[in-house]
Amino acid sequence: MTTEPRVLRATEWDDWYASLELAFGGVPLPAEKRELYREITDVERSLGVWDGGEPVATAGSLGFEVTVPGGGRARMAGITMVSVASTHRRRGLLTAMMRRQLDDLRAWGEPLAALYASEPGIYGRFGYGAATRLLRAEIDTDRVRLSTLPEGTDEVRLRRVPVPADALAECEAVYAAHLPTRPGMIARLPHWDRLFVLDPAAERGDSSPLQCVLAERDGAVTGYVRYRVRAAWDEAGPKGKVEVQDFYGMDPASYAALLRHLCGIDLTSTVVLDDRPVDDPWQHLVSDIRRCRVRSSDGLHIRPVEVGAALAARAYSAPVDVVLEVADAFCPWNTGRWRLSGDSGGAVCERTADPADLSLSVRELGAACLGGVRLVSLADAGLVREERAGALAAADAAFVSARAPWGSHMF
Ligand SMILES: CC(=O)SCCNC(=O)CCNC(=O)[C@H](O)C(C)(C)COP(=O)(O)OP(=O)(O)OC[C@H]1O[C@@H](n2cnc3c(N)ncnc32)[C@H](O)[C@@H]1OP(=O)(O)O
Numbered sequence: 001m002t003t004e005p006r007v008l009r010a011t012e013w014d015d016w017y018a019s020l021e022l023a024f025g026g027v028p029l030p031a032e033k034r035e036l037y038r039e040i041t042d043v044e045r046s047l048g049v050w051d052g053g054e055p056v057a058t059a060g061s062l063g064f065e066v067t068v069p070g071g072g073r074a075r076m077a078g079i080t081m082v083s084v085a086s087t088h089r090r091r092g093l094l095t096a097m098m099r100r101q102l103d104d105l106r107a108w109g110e111p112l113a114a115l116y117a118s119e120p121g122i123y124g125r126f127g128y129g130a131a132t133r134l135l136r137a138e139i140d141t142d143r144v145r146l147s148t149l150p151e152g153t154d155e156v157r158l159r160r161v162p163v164p165a166d167a168l169a170e171c172e173a174v175y176a177a178h179l180p181t182r183p184g185m186i187a188r189l190p191h192w193d194r195l196f197v198l199d200p201a202a203e204r205g206d207s208s209p210l211q212c213v214l215a216e217r218d219g220a221v222t223g224y225v226r227y228r229v230r231a232a233w234d235e236a237g238p239k240g241k242v243e244v245q246d247f248y249g250m251d252p253a254s255y256a257a258l259l260r261h262l263c264g265i266d267l268t269s270t271v272v273l274d275d276r277p278v279d280d281p282w283q284h285l286v287s288d289i290r291r292c293r294v295r296s297s298d299g300l301h302i303r304p305v306e307v308g309a310a311l312a313a314r315a316y317s318a319p320v321d322v323v324l325e326v327a328d329a330f331c332p333w334n335t336g337r338w339r340l341s342g343d344s345g346g347a348v349c350e351r352t353a354d355p356a357d358l359s360l361s362v363r364e365l366g367a368a369c370l371g372g373v374r375l376v377s378l379a380d381a382g383l384v385r386e387e388r389a390g391a392l393a394a395a396d397a398a399f400v401s402a403r404a405p406w407g408s409h410m411f
Pocket residue numbers: 023024079080081082083084085088089090091092093094095096115116117118119121122125
């Protein structure tokens with residue numbers, strides 16, 4: 001058997017996908033979801049390892065574009081569908097696929113790679129740093145009130161769309177309007193819009209079919225929520241849950257009107273908001289944040305493929321001129337000193353022989369590059385070293401993003 005990954009062929013997709021499914025526990029996806037995943041797979045960017053004709057390792061890569069601080073976009077490979085068969089683990093197959101992927105991405109000129117990790121301990125060794133966080137909340141709507149709602153909330157009209165797919169175009173327009181407003185948001189690739197209204201009965205469990213409510217102002221759609229209701233009763237009466245899948249409001253009033261709708265659905269006492277940005281505004285509208293049982297965990301893990309191109313792809317919150325000494329054992333082409341000069345209009349980042357102002361590994365650079373993880377905080381953890389007094393505070397003020405970065409959906 002060779003451990004050399006090679007590119008997937010379209011005719012091999014079924015076996016390749018079955019091998020991935022097995023590594024994730026072996027429960028088959030509903031047929032319609034599987035077919036959509038087939039369409040979403042970019043075969044030419046997907047890799048596998050075969051043993052005697054059987055696939056034993058898989059890795060996908062999606063040609064995304066991501067919003068970067070400043071509102072521009074950069075190419076970002078979305079790494080996904082990574083698996084190694086249980087019979088072939090811990091022999092270096094994942095490492096071989098990571099090697100091939102990063103070499104390919106470099107050759108294709110893609111400055112960033114990103115992934116959601118099944119377990120956060122896996123990918124740091126390959127230079128991925130946790131760059132965004134995800135917020136989960138379970139709002140006890142029996143006790144929590146929405147204290148002060150923004151002006152105009154009562155003027156927002158809410159309209160239920162019986163079949164969520166019928167409002168896809170309106171919802172996608174709201175999503176597109178949001179794209180430049182928050183770093184980490186992912187521009188839609190073909191077919192991806194359908195993934196969010198796919199509603200296989202087999203995956204619903206005890207929950208309702210997907211429901212969609214639009215917010216409208218002056219006849220224009222200004223927001224939407226998609227959610228399911230899980231009905232439940234106990235001896236004290238109804239205690240259903242509203243499980244929110246998507247929630248976008250284009251202005252404070254539309255956002256608040258949709259939130260009020262979610263919190264007021266009859267026979268429910270909990271609203272579950274999952275995979276939300278850490279600075280999601282609802283946190284300022286509730287009367288009792290403790291009764292919202294807030295938790296957070298790692299979101300997008302980011303890897304600068306080419307340090308110079310990755311840092312030049314974004315804008316900076318304050319003028320910056322700093323020399324970074326980068327260590328990168330897995331992609332040695334990044335190792336060395338880089339001068340980053342930029343401001344809110346853009347940046348250049350080039351090799352330099354000048355002395356370093358800050359030293360850090362490529363993983364920390366990945367964590368900080370969308371402006372969510374602070375360089376000061378990484379320095380406090382001993383992961384960024386200040387080599388010139390004052391450089392850390394200046395770079396920190398430049399890297400930070402006003403809105404927390406957020407990977408807008410799983411992949
Ligand atoms: C982006 C995504 O798709 S996330 C999904 C990842 N896939 C899964 O979780 C599915 C189930 N797991 C698997 O398929 C496999 O166990 C994988 C892909 C996680 C690892 O594959 P392997 O081929 O065994 O990894 P490989 O042998 O290359 O190990 C490389 C290193 O990672 C370490 N490693 C592997 N798996 C893990 C883990 N789950 N947690 C922490 N470290 C790990 C190995 O110990 C090794 O460390 P070393 O370099 O210090 O020796």
